[in-house]
Amino acid sequence: MAGSLDGLVLSPVADQAPGQVGTRTRFVYHEQGGxxxxxYAGGDIVRGHLVGTREGDxxxxxxxxxxxxxxxxxxxxESTVVELPDGRVRLEETWEWESQPGSGTSVVEQLTAPEDRPATG
Structure with a gap:
């Protein structure tokens, strides 16, 4: 099982459709007790939040x-947590809108370079 997501910054590896999450979007994850x-924010997104559970990967x-x-x-x-050969985390995602038509798959990966991290404050 891959390690904790707590404090990790991840970003999509490819753009989705216009008006959705894209490569300029940054997710700051937190994890505690499952x-x-x-x-998240960036690109076409002003502000986003996600909440859920983790069981294994x-x-x-x-x-x-x-x-x-x-x-x-x-x-x-629903996502699968994958540990990459270089130790970074990848999430392989299957998603579906509930407020509008549409579904798909996406991949987000952990960022490591300081310039890729979101601004604080």
Whole structure:
């Protein structure tokens, strides 16, 4: 099983459709006692939150986000936590919108370079 997600910063490896999470989006994960949550922003997303659970290398969570155009959306995601050969974490995700039509898959990976981390404050 891969280690804790607590404090990790992850980003998608590819852009999704316009108005969705993309390579400029940064997720800051937290984990405690089988519970996970994260804040995210960047690209078309002003602010997003996810909350859910972790059992082994499986995540199950709901997400909600606010876009720059003022619209909100929410959905459900199941992810598999994978440890990469270099020790970083990858999440292989299957997601589905609950507030609008659409579903798909995506991959987010842990960032390591300080310039890739979100600004604080």
């Amino acid at each position: 519970r996970i949550w994260a804040e 499986r995540l199950d969570f709901r997400y909600v986000q606010l876009k720059h155009d003022g619209t909100t959306s929410c959905g459900h995601c």
